[in-house]
Amino acid sequence: MNTRPLLILLVALPLHAVELVEWERIPLPVALNIGQERIVFVDRNVRVGYPVALEGKLRIQSSNGTLYLLASHPFAATRLQLQDTENGELMLLDVSASKGEHIREPIRIVREEKKTSDAKPDTTPEPSTPLPVALTRYAAQMLYAPLRTVEPLPGVQPEGVRLAKTITTLLPALPVSAIPIGGWRLDPYHLAAIRLQNKSATRLELDPRQLQGRFYAASFQHRWLGPEGSAEDTTVLYLITRNQRPEQAILPEPAPEKKK
Numbered sequence: 001m002n003t004r005p006l007l008i009l010l011v012a013l014p015l016h017a018v019e020l021v022e023w024e025r026i027p028l029p030v031a032l033n034i035g036q037e038r039i040v041f042v043d044r045n046v047r048v049g050y051p052v053a054l055e056g057k058l059r060i061q062s063s064n065g066t067l068y069l070l071a072s073h074p075f076a077a078t079r080l081q082l083q084d085t086e087n088g089e090l091m092l093l094d095v096s097a098s099k100g101e102h103i104r105e106p107i108r109i110v111r112e113e114k115k116t117s118d119a120k121p122d123t124t125p126e127p128s129t130p131l132p133v134a135l136t137r138y139a140a141q142m143l144y145a146p147l148r149t150v151e152p153l154p155g156v157q158p159e160g161v162r163l164a165k166t167i168t169t170l171l172p173a174l175p176v177s178a179i180p181i182g183g184w185r186l187d188p189y190h191l192a193a194i195r196l197q198n199k200s201a202t203r204l205e206l207d208p209r210q211l212q213g214r215f216y217a218a219s220f221q222h223r224w225l226g227p228e229g230s231a232e233d234t235t236v237l238y239l240i241t242r243n244q245r246p247e248q249a250i251l252p253e254p255a256p257e258k259k260k
Helices: 003-011 131-144
Strands: 019-022 028-033 038-041 046-049 058-063 066-071 075-084 090-098 107-110 176-186 189-198 217-220 234-242
Touching: 019 131, 028 038, 028 066, 046 058, 131 176, 131 189, 131 217, 131 234
Parallel strands: 019 107, 028 090, 038 107
Antiparallel strands: 038 066, 046 075, 058 066, 075 090, 176 189, 189 234, 217 234
16 A cells, blocks of 8 residues: 555655844854754755864755754854856855754745846835745734734735634644634735644744645744743744645645444
């Protein structure tokens, strides 16, 4: 039977929940935990330059626009140079390493999206903030801030979410309920806001690595949940997808068991 390979494939779907950082020609800080590999998505092929002082302290691997950084010893902030192999553009990372238990999220370096030269004069200008960041901030304001204080975001539109009333496949390892509460679109990105509520008597740390699905980015309004019944037992998860709706990125709900 093919059941076992299929289950393995579903569990192994890669996670693309990342911390978004914008390159503005200012060196980007990248903190590492000793012994924990951290992934940096550059989304373009780069050559990596580093000082001799990092020899034996930091392992650097680069493949198809992605860096894999693994520190074996502590070191203070040290500069890495990333050079685009196509146009020679440089990006700078200030990498440091120390002991730490908190899991470090993968990082995606984003750049300001510019209009093409053939864009129409009346086209709405792009925001200076990367679109995924702006969309997440807008959604958070819509849910948490008074409407009169919400900053306008040109091009954003509300979007219905076509998800199950309660999602069980998103965080199967945690005792939480996951209920979709809203959605917005800012082409080519889609955002689904999911309310998470702790259903256990213990505090829960929220780790985006535990999310199951294919997402461009994901972020929590709060990084932990208090015990069920406390004022801190609920938060919101913002899921970002690119060129596809959120329901295409979340694992489908299991079919109900047939009654014998």
